[in-house]
Amino acid sequence: MDRFGSVILVAGLACFAFAFLLSGLYPYMITDHAVPAATIEDLASYVPADFKALKDAYPVSFAQRFSQAEAALTPRELVSLDASDPRRGQSEAAWQAAYAEALIQGRNLYISEVCWHCHSQYVRPVANESLRFGPVLTSDHDNNVLQQPVLWGTRRVGPDLTHEGRLRSNDWHVAHFFNPAEVTPGSIMPRYTWFYREGWQVMRRIDPGKADRTGLDPERAYGYPGVWETKAEAEAAMAQIKASLPSTLAGEAERMFVAEAEGPSSDLLSLIAYVQWLGTWTPPHLEQAQ
Numbered sequence: 498m499d500r501f502g503s504v505i506l507v508a509g510l511a512c513f514a515f516a517f518l519l520s521g522l523y524p525y526m527i528t529d530h531a532v533p534a535a536t537i538e539d540l541a542s543y544v545p546a547d548f549k550a551l552k553d554a555y556p557v558s559f560a561q562r563f564s565q566a567e568a569a570l571t572p573r574e575l576v577s578l579d580a581s582d583p584r585r586g587q588s589e590a591a592w593q594a595a596y597a598e599a600l601i602q603g604r605n606l607y608i609s610e611v612c613w614h615c616h617s618q619y620v621r622p623v624a625n626e627s628l629r630f631g632p633v634l635t636s637d638h639d640n641n642v643l644q645q646p647v648l649w650g651t652r653r654v655g656p657d658l659t660h661e662g663r664l665r666s667n668d669w670h671v672a673h674f675f676n677p678a679e680v681t682p683g684s685i686m687p688r689y690t691w692f693y694r695e696g697w698q699v700m701r702r703i704d705p706g707k708a709d710r711t712g713l714d715p716e717r718a719y720g721y722p723g724v725w726e727t728k729a730e731a732e733a734a735m736a737q738i739k740a741s742l743p744s745t746l747a748g749e750a751e752r753m754f755v756a757e758a759e760g761p762s763s764d765l766l767s768l769i770a771y772v773q774w775l776g777t778w779t780p781p782h783l784e785q786a787q
């Protein structure tokens with residue numbers, strides 16, 4: 498019996514050593530050393546519209562996190578600038594810097610919140626996994642700084658996230674991290690309520706006439722984008738929205754009010770930027786081949 502125990506012990510240690518060695522060697526083996534790993538500047542050279550939309554939707558949290566927020570102009574802000582305004586030229590560089598920061602911080606949060614315990618980032622070339630999770634990628638796709646080391650994950654309690662980027666909207670993620678079960682009934686993913694901060698939001702009650710027709714509660718309200726630090730700031734935002742309403746929507750103003758709300762913190766914006774990035778990067782030499 499003693500001997501049996503020792504065999505199991507040695508076999509266990511050998512398996513552990515093998516896995517340890519392989520995990521250490523893989524990052525080295527996957528890289529084609531002729532092609533250097535993409536740097537964070539490479540990855541952030543194209544800033545997607547969904548990242549820019551986070552500034553419009555959550556201006557306070559965005560400005561708290563990104564020092565470049567003022568110089569990084571959303572399409573909405575650009576429209577109001579003259580064609581010769583120098584701020585136009587500076588905007589894209591500011592976006593790239595902010596996006597690079599968001600990706601790194603988002604990945605760090607993905608690691609520190611242990612998302613990898615429940616989510617893999619590896620579609621295996623077996624069992625028709627690609628039908629469920631999207632195409633199997635080659636090691637070229639891991640040849641970038643955000644996959645050093647690769648975040649394969651340990652097990653799959655939740656779905657594989659290799660191709661999660663742009664599958665869902667930012668709003669979906671904001672609602673999902675706050676309470677996954679509300680968005681995906683029966684979900685066992687934990688709530689990440691510490692990624693939300695308290696503030697004030699501009700709300701609008703449902704049009705009573707429409708509520709009558711659809712059987713909804715007329716007291717139910719929708720939030721306008723933006724969660725502000727203080728009530729006064731939210732009221733100022735509400736005054737601005739009211740002033741910009743076209744005359745055909747005059748009734749809208751009466752249904753608007755300011756209420757306490759919870760909005761995503763700046764950390765969550767980074768985590769969402771990272772999740773929305775997953776699977777969206779193609780190494781340049783493969784892009785040319787396409």
Ligand code: HEC
Nearest residue numbers: 610611612615654655656661664677681684685686687772
């Ligand atoms: C205890 C396991 C667990 C942990 C920890 C966990 N998740 Fe999940 N996650 C799930 C499960 C189960 C689902 C599928 C049900 C759902 O949509 O909520 C899911 C779904 C998701 C989805 C939606 C995938 C889709 O269908 O498009 C995303 C994105 C996601 N998780 C990201 C994260 C991130 C980021 C973290 C870390 C902050 C995290 N998860 C932590 C279990 C987990």
